[in-house]
Amino acid sequence: MSKVQLNQKEQHYADTREEAEEIVSAAKENDHLQMHKITEKYNKYGQYFLIDLTYAYQTPKEVMESQPQKDNAPEGQMSIDDHEGIEYSVDGDGTVNLPDSQLESDDEEVI
Structure with a gap:
């Protein structure tokens, strides 16, 4: 989080x-100046001036709306793009589904 x-x-x-x-x-x-x-x-030494400046850069609404959406998958399912390895999806009951093409692998040795 930044x-x-x-x-x-x-x-x-x-x-x-x-x-x-x-x-x-x-x-x-400065374009961000909101108030001055x-x-x-006065004090025992004489007169002086205090200058108060307030700058506003972004509103919290703008910050929250600028964050990218992380997941476009329906509720209860994980997006396929969330994993960099094999493609899979998770149903709402916790069942993991793999495409048929990834169920068999000739490259890996099972011990």
Whole structure:
């Protein structure tokens, strides 16, 4: 199973509003930007700005729909393509069926 990044949140610091606006304008170049917010803050050293950026790359629905279908066989039967060796199928009651051409083999020695 592969890991897929769905979203990312970033927080940046700026001393002036102009610097904060530059960070936001650079982030807007990314097509995956969903939300940006500039918050003005104060502490004992003075004023500063926090910039929150949220990116969304894919929705969970897109990720789940992009996974290939593994089995097209009817319920209770295994697909012939699931095995790389001999061809066989398994019925719902657990019975294994082999084609007649594969029941006899001249190449193998039975002990």
